[in-house]
Amino acid sequence: MADLRVNFCGVELKNPLTTASGTFGFGHEYGEFFDLSTLGGIGVKGLTPTERLGNPAPRIAETPSGILNCVGLQNPGIDRFIAEQIPFLRRYDTAIIANVSGSTVEEYEGMVEKISDADVDLIEMNISCPNVKCGGMAFGTQPAMVEEVVSAAKRKAKKPLIVKLSPNVTDITEIARAAVAAGADALSLINTLLGMRIDIETRRPILSSVMGGLSGPAVFPVAVRMVYQVRRAVDVPILGMGGIRTGRDIVEMLLAGADAVAMGTVLFADPLAPVKALQELEAWMDAHGVKSVRELSGAVEA
Amino acid sequence: MADLRVNFCGVELKNPLTTASGTFGFGHEYGEFFDLSTLGGIGVKGLTPTERLGNPAPRIAETPSGILNCVGLQNPGIDRFIAEQIPFLRRYDTAIIANVSGSTVEEYEGMVEKISDADVDLIEMNISCPNVKCGGMAFGTQPAMVEEVVSAAKRKAKKPLIVKLSPNVTDITEIARAAVAAGADALSLINTLLGMRIDIETRRPILSSVMGGLSGPAVFPVAVRMVYQVRRAVDVPILGMGGIRTGRDIVEMLLAGADAVAMGTVLFADPLAPVKALQELEAWMDAHGVKSVRELSGAVEA
Amino acid sequence: MSIQENCRVVANTRLGEGLYALTMHAPAICAQAQCGQFVHIACGEGNLLRRPISICGWQGDALRVVFQTKGEGTKWLAARQAGDVLDVLGPLGHGFGVAALGAKPVLIGGGIGVPPMLQTAKAAKDAGAQPRAVLGFRNRGAVILEADFQAVCETFVTTDDGSYARHGFVTDVLKELLAGATGVAACGPKPMLKAIAALAEDAGLPCQVSMEERMGCGIGACLVCACALKAENGETRYGHVCKDGPVFDAKEVAW
Amino acid sequence: MSIQENCRVVANTRLGEGLYALTMHAPAICAQAQCGQFVHIACGEGNLLRRPISICGWQGDALRVVFQTKGEGTKWLAARQAGDVLDVLGPLGHGFGVAALGAKPVLIGGGIGVPPMLQTAKAAKDAGAQPRAVLGFRNRGAVILEADFQAVCETFVTTDDGSYARHGFVTDVLKELLAGATGVAACGPKPMLKAIAALAEDAGLPCQVSMEERMGCGIGACLVCACALKAENGETRYGHVCKDGPVFDAKEVAW
Numbered sequence A, B: 001m002a003d004l005r006v007n008f009c010g011v012e013l014k015n016p017l018t019t020a021s022g023t024f025g026f027g028h029e030y031g032e033f034f035d036l037s038t039l040g041g042i043g044v045k046g047l048t049p050t051e052r053l054g055n056p057a058p059r060i061a062e063t064p065s066g067i068l069n070c071v072g073l074q075n076p077g078i079d080r081f082i083a084e085q086i087p088f089l090r091r092y093d094t095a096i097i098a099n100v101s102g103s104t105v106e107e108y109e110g111m112v113e114k115i116s117d118a119d120v121d122l123i124e125m126n127i128s129c130p131n132v133k134c135g136g137m138a139f140g141t142q143p144a145m146v147e148e149v150v151s152a153a154k155r156k157a158k159k160p161l162i163v164k165l166s167p168n169v170t171d172i173t174e175i176a177r178a179a180v181a182a183g184a185d186a187l188s189l190i191n192t193l194l195g196m197r198i199d200i201e202t203r204r205p206i207l208s209s210v211m212g213g214l215s216g217p218a219v220f221p222v223a224v225r226m227v228y229q230v231r232r233a234v235d236v237p238i239l240g241m242g243g244i245r246t247g248r249d250i251v252e253m254l255l256a257g258a259d260a261v262a263m264g265t266v267l268f269a270d271p272l273a274p275v276k277a278l279q280e281l282e283a284w285m286d287a288h289g290v291k292s293v294r295e296l297s298g299a300v301e302a
Numbered sequence C, D: 001m002s003i004q005e006n007c008r009v010v011a012n013t014r015l016g017e018g019l020y021a022l023t024m025h026a027p028a029i030c031a032q033a034q035c036g037q038f039v040h041i042a043c044g045e046g047n048l049l050r051r052p053i054s055i056c057g058w059q060g061d062a063l064r065v066v067f068q069t070k071g072e073g074t075k076w077l078a079a080r081q082a083g084d085v086l087d088v089l090g091p092l093g094h095g096f097g098v099a100a101l102g103a104k105p106v107l108i109g110g111g112i113g114v115p116p117m118l119q120t121a122k123a124a125k126d127a128g129a130q131p132r133a134v135l136g137f138r139n140r141g142a143v144i145l146e147a148d149f150q151a152v153c154e155t156f157v158t159t160d161d162g163s164y165a166r167h168g169f170v171t172d173v174l175k176e177l178l179a180g181a182t183g184v185a186a187c188g189p190k191p192m193l194k195a196i197a198a199l200a201e202d203a204g205l206p207c208q209v210s211m212e213e214r215m216g217c218g219i220g221a222c223l224v225c226a227c228a229l230k231a232e233n234g235e236t237r238y239g240h241v242c243k244d245g246p247v248f249d250a251k252e253v254a255w
Ligand SMILES: Cc1cc2nc3c(=O)[nH]c(=O)nc-3n(C[C@H](O)[C@H](O)[C@H](O)COP(=O)(O)OP(=O)(O)OC[C@H]3O[C@@H](n4cnc5c(N)ncnc54)[C@H](O)[C@@H]3O)c2cc1C
Pocket: A061, A062, C038, C049, C050, C051, C052, C053, C054, C055, C065, C066, C067, C068, C069, C070, C071, C072, C073, C074, C075, C112, C115, C116, C211, C212, C213, C214, C215, C241, C246
């Protein structure tokens, strides 16, 4: 029997598979399809200081082996998450990964402080958000902004702080180094790639926000590459994501350098994908005599 | 009957469809499947000052709706291209787009000078190549390097100079502006996204070069987005490419801002894809009462 | 409770130009289905996302959907044959509440919005009401399910161009039926729904409308299928077509 | 001249664990095929790239390939049934030149490298030569096409584990046959080909080997299927398996 347990920043995960923030709501819906305790952890919808309504529809467009989305961080706000959702999630034997987003450094600080006192296991800080004080440029695209926002947040963090990187950068290792220098306990990547589709009949962008985030299997090779690069650049645990579909994809992401992984978009195609992928992972490990999933992390020979 | 003609930098193309450099060799092979005169233009394999052997195999890996490649610019060198290939290509009624790559500014200068005197219609300068004098960082990822290499090349250019942009950057508009400021007559985009796949059985990267270039339908939404952004940033013609598969994709790329397009990876799936796409384009235009393809360029309403 | 069920195609019949009725063996979904709900169908390896299609009706274990080909997904579905197996999620969303529509509901379908109204008509009738149906189509070639409706209740058909039945819009008929009506339910293009909602509101009748939006998960987790609703504070909030809908109270919708 | 042909599957037969023989109606390809060439088959919407498969043989308009399931592509191919249509490019590449192998060629196949040697044996025989075949397999379950070869020429079979026929490697048999041989041709795993090439060279015999590499276009345009060859200046140059090969003169290959 393969040992799937992973220790991620001091948090014991029963297996390396978590769900990607924003694709899994707060777990209720997929909980109708499988037991949420099957998962190593649940990444919840990105939270903001107060309720956010999100963008108008359409918020999704299909692309070859992927999707674009522009949900715009619709969420009930961190307080209602803490009050209403944590008790539900705690009924399951799985780690809770709270995902926080902000539009100023102060917002991030406040969120991290607040969520640190709530009953969650890990804090994931999404820095792909536009910095309203910097002309809307995403925090995660400039090393200086990364340092600033991560070090501010880290000072308030009483739980392990995962910094989630944007892939829309020239050099992901530079950003990873900045985040780790500023105190990130772990990194997660990749968030979505910026993309666009146009409805040729109406000649209008499909998404209400014109451009949106690309995710799904299409981005898997980009995600594997970035995890590989980041693994070689810094020394903190990595939560790898971007297009993971199967148990084999999990193995590949682990080999590239991830310590744990998250699955998102593929759930829309198959709500049982996490259960199947875990079975495949275990069967693959047994067939290959891999005793612990930890042996796989970063084990690519290159 | 729809008018497919496009004037690209003063060169009259019979239609907006060309082939992407490196996917079409020098035309011989696909010429067995269809008449090369069908094409608006042919982008030939990337040329270097002297013959290049390229990378060892494996040079290709499949990804969801895409591929990774690391051919490593195998080519016979610019002199043999001029002597042996131009005469063959000139037998067809189609524009010749010579694609040049270098590893120093001087190499680019020399290539552009030489190819300017040869019988080609357009020069496409691939700046995604590593700059050996700058620690191997790709020319196309730093505005300063872009300015330097493009202005040097432009001084030698006696044919329209298209600068081909790398998508592996934080802000494509910054690079586009640098290229245009330095004298680029047109821009082409996108080159491949950096990606990686690992063979989980051998635990080794599939590609001999570890990382390689992602192309094919998977990247289409990224390409559309970048063409859209660049169209709004600069005022030169754009050759749009990245994952184009059908006539509808051509329309979408034109609407985003391209003046002409190129098709590459999809040829491997279907050697007749260009012929079919042109038929679809024409039928679509007729059905929608679009008289000239030129009406479509940049006509997205956003 | 949503279910993932592998459903064998029993029949896939062409009803007209680009129009198909597909019946599948779906015991678990049929056992729970309600009128106005939808199923989310995986449409081939080439398409990552499922396609939402309304439930037109069911009989025993046989679930019927009626659809129009639009892009790759529905074209793939049109090519399915008896014996093929479909990967289906369902039944999803909130359907029509026939009880709230009273004893004399008017049920309106426009174009490819017609199918879900059939089971709704049956449900209303089974509940003891006297439904009437109004079905609007672009032209003669687009007419579907007329006989099926007539077998259930009094049915009025219109075509936009007058090439079949009454020339005009469903709203023309609705105006005439409002007097005796106790409620209105509709599915179809948004402008049609908006016009119907306005007529019902003027007449003081309850009105339920089935909305459409592009979907991801189909079950309420990804929040992409936003439908603008009126918030209590007078502003707009977003409900989700897949879970809060597809059927909404017309008064709630921010048109 | 390469052709794109839509080929109806005539039969797809399971030969063993993960092993299939697929016959398709391919008149245009058959009309031009030569032994040792391959076809490039589109394997379903989920896979962008075609899959290269050697031509095992043809009879009239019926082309036969024999393949082993490995990943998604070959699994898709294994699921095809009579009547399905395949999108095939072919015949591609340079095959075996039987004339250069002389009157007594030894033809060697290892595992899934066995299929292309069958038509090669036939071609040699048709050309008046007296071929002998040596077929090596991992174990009894992997043995394919033995009877087909025996119908053409004297055939020796080995298994790595001795579970069937002779225990040992094809090279063990080759050593015994070299004396009377005029040439060697082989297809199989690279280490096997390398060992065979060395034996043939020592014996001063011409040797042709069929190489494998991951492919894109399959026709020589994309240059991804590089095979390291010895350049005249003693360095390495890259030939391309799809166009210059798959069959190369063993002396040219930089092993
Ligand atoms: C609740 C609901 C019920 C529906 N019921 C029916 C029905 O009974 N019969 C029927 O013919 N159609 C119905 N539709 C519309 C149907 O879902 C679309 O026609 C279909 O998704 C188009 O897919 P495609 O691949 O053919 O088109 P494409 O345009 O290629 O699809 C591209 C993407 O856009 C989405 N999309 C395109 N049009 C629509 C649309 N109108 N609504 C939602 N998503 C869309 C697709 O799902 C896909 O993700 C319903 C839609 C919803 C939301």
